[in-house]
Amino acid sequence: MNNLVEKMLQGDRRSAAKLITLIENDAPEKRDVLKQIYPHTGRAHVVGITGSPGAGKSSLVDELTREIRGEDLKVGVIAVDPTSPFSGGALLGDRIRMQEHATDRGVFIRSMGTRGSLGGLAEATRDAIRVLDAFGCDVILVETVGVGQSELDIMHHADTTLVVLTPQAGDHIQTIKAGIMEIADIFVINKADLEGTRKMVTDIEAMLDLSPLVNGWRPPVVTTIAIDHRGIPELWATIKKHRAWRKGNKGETNRERVRRELTEIIQRQLAHLISRNLDRHYEHLVEKVAARQLDPYSAAMDIIRQSWKGGLTQ
């Protein structure tokens, strides 16, 4: 395992891929791996690409990759597709649009299934980003599953979030003012050769007129025709502008993210310990609540009080 980290840091593709698998499978070595790679992370610019199914996210990622490679920067791509809640399997097809980059040694593409996560990403996405960051990718493009309105996890992991819309979304935009429309750092209207593009731009600008600015950044609206590479240079320039702007405001966001991640990890560990303890030590309280001799809130407080003293510490 140590070997994998070392080889990955030296640029070995297979080791990077195997580390991501370890993380995805929540293998016992995961904690150690992250401990070792963490000091090597924090350098890449993470761009999130989200939007409804069929908006053209994969094609945009493909064309953005081409554009960024023109500057000789190393690109990582993480493309997330849904896992079936029934079989646990997944059909990961985002690569179809990106295969031209497969043999480019400056590009590393990894597909992930959501494996039960509901926020538009997989639980392992954050740490997979870290592997690619340590691997030396300058820019990491993270494509979410095709989202509806409230799969917003990407906003917590990306430095720049692109929300991709198409002109046909039309009046639909009225209905999605909240949620996904609020997380965009940049709006992308893709398939801009279709009718309705102008109206879409106007609608979004009108919406933005009414939105308060966050630290002075007003999300630009960029129009693209991804499959013809039209608007892609402008989009990349806009991403760079946002990256420069963000540098000035990075500190607080980063601390917020660390707080959020720590909370998540602690919650996960505690949830695990609590459920184990419930089975082992608190069966009598379960019985009491079931027999209506005690209410669940009092029982829960009892358990917390007793556990916090030591039962939960290991």
Place this chain on the structure above:
Amino acid sequence: MARKIRVLVAKPGLDGHDRGARVIARALRDAGMEVIYTGLHQTPEQIVEAAIQEDVDVVGLSILSGAHMTLIPRVTQLLRENGADDIIVIGGGTIPEDDIRALKEGGWVKELFTPGTPLEAIAEWIQSNVKV
């Protein structure tokens, strides 16, 4: 979280018939695997690179063009050159029996499935041949 079997389903070469590949991809998904589908007209180099980056357990090649005697050995050869010959190579398509024997005996492919093979049989073969 349990380990999941990851399979790359790829169509090397120039034939444009990917219906079979898509049906297989779907069947393997329904058997609980993560299937990466890369689309039509892939070169062996693209397939091998995708297999490495996606860290798959199995590469499934669908070939209906008749070029299996060239394409399958090439993929296996490239996997070896990249130190990735632990990835199992299987294939499917209209492949004559003599060629099947030659490819298997030459160590170029672990198993070949011809038209008419039940989908479950392929999923079961993968499940019993991948070390979990």
